Amino acid sequence: MDRGRVEKAYALAKEQYAGFGVDTDAALKRLATVPISLHCWQGDDVGGFERDAALSGGIMATGNYPGKARNADELRGDVEKVLSLLPGRHRLNVHAIYLENQGRPVERDAIEPKHFQGWIDWAKDQGIGMDFNPTYFSHPKADDGFTLSHRDEGIRRFWVDHGIACRKIGAEMGRQLRSPCVTNFWIPDGYKDVPVDRKGPREILRRSLDEVFAEPIDPARNRDSVESKLFGIGSESYVVGSHEFYLGYAVANKKLLCLDAGHFHPTETISDKISSVLTFLDEILLHVSRGVRWDSDHVVTATDDLRAIAEELVRGDYLGRVHIGLDFFDASINRIAAWTIGSRAMIRQLLVAMIEPTERLRRMEIDGDFTSRLAMLEELKAMPFGAVWDYYCLKHDAPAGIEWMVEAKKYESDVLSRRV
Ligand code: RNT
Ligand code: ZN
Secondary structure (H helix, E strand, O other): OOHHHHHHHHHHHHHHHHOOOOOHHHHHHHHOOOOEEEEHHHHOOOOOOOOOOOOOOOOOOOOOOOOOOOOHHHHHHHHHHHHHOOOOOOEEEEEHHHOOOOOOOOOHHHOOHHHHHHHHHHHHHHOOEEEEEOOOOOOHHHOOOOOOOOOOHHHHHHHHHHHHHHHHHHHHHHHHHOOOEEEEEOOOOEEOOOOOOOHHHHHHHHHHHHHHOOOOOOOOOEEEEEEOOOOEOOEOOEEOOOHHHHHHHHHHHOOEEEEEOOOOOOOOOOHHHHHHHOOOOOOEEEEEOEOOOOOOOEOOOOOHHHHHHHHHHHHOOOOOOEEEEEOOOOOOOOHHHHHHHHHHHHHHHHHHHHOOOHHHHHHHHHOOOHHHHHHHHHHHOOOOHHHHHHHHHHHOOOOOHHHHHHHHHHHHHHOHHHOO
């Protein structure tokens, strides 16, 4: 995009925002300090490199667009491409099944930091931090739908040991990259049909989590997070790790709570939960996602939900306490583009929230002038935030406007289309 034109458009937009008392330059500086944690699993449909296992655990990537990454080197190359299309400095979030085992299968209870050294070295090179996740799905010991809440002591122990191993890996990532790693625990455990005993599995899960988290780890290296869910495919009637369960666990044990946008009743939004849970918790993790009719993990786009999330983070001054992660996987379109669309949507929405005249709106609200509040909120939707966004992209050497698609298409023909 023509630099001169972008600068001109920005100058006009800046004036217009200044009319509302908003300092756009200050907002751009602030935006540059907020990292988004990109999920590695958009690149290969949550496959990983452990073995040739089908995705299980009640989550699903649909579509068969060609060109998915087949190994860690390809996936890293893809992430690099995506990072080059985003303004700002971000992070990478890796699942345990993305280990590099040099062709020698390693069981999940025996994985070590060395199996992720390739990722850590790469992240060091990129100058970015990493986040981590144990993988409690796509494994024979998870096939009957239970892991940490399993009644079989051997299986339960196996998964406890996996969790312990993963926290050590997270801590090593945090140590080497000098940036705390958020290690997020999500398990699929639950029943398809109405259970008789809702209490038993939850008691087991509580005990398992206590065992997983028994060893204290320096929060400068690793922070643990727990992710709830309402239902999954095959666990429609009962999920052991429900919202109430993990909210209680997180508060009682000073853990991070992970709010996934697709894990609640369809008319419930995580934006309204942020200020509630942060009244009692120091920090939380978000899995920004887009559910269409169910927890479908569609690519994040500029929806009302996304706007509300960004607004809450900025208005509540929560950015220092909220780790923003993405969680979607679309296999029906170019995966690099999917990643980029979702990531750019998230970053841009944060920008839009940062150039809101929040103090004015607050004043109207306090004064009881709800008419003006509504009028102003509506007017803001027509403000030239795109001009501010384009300028931000250019300032950070990322393509402005839709120009990033040229790069994505080129990468597709040069790299992705050769993967057969
Ligand atoms: C599943 C959870 C979980 C996964 C990833 C792959 O419903 O959202 O976060 O999507 O761990
Ligand atoms: Zn999630």
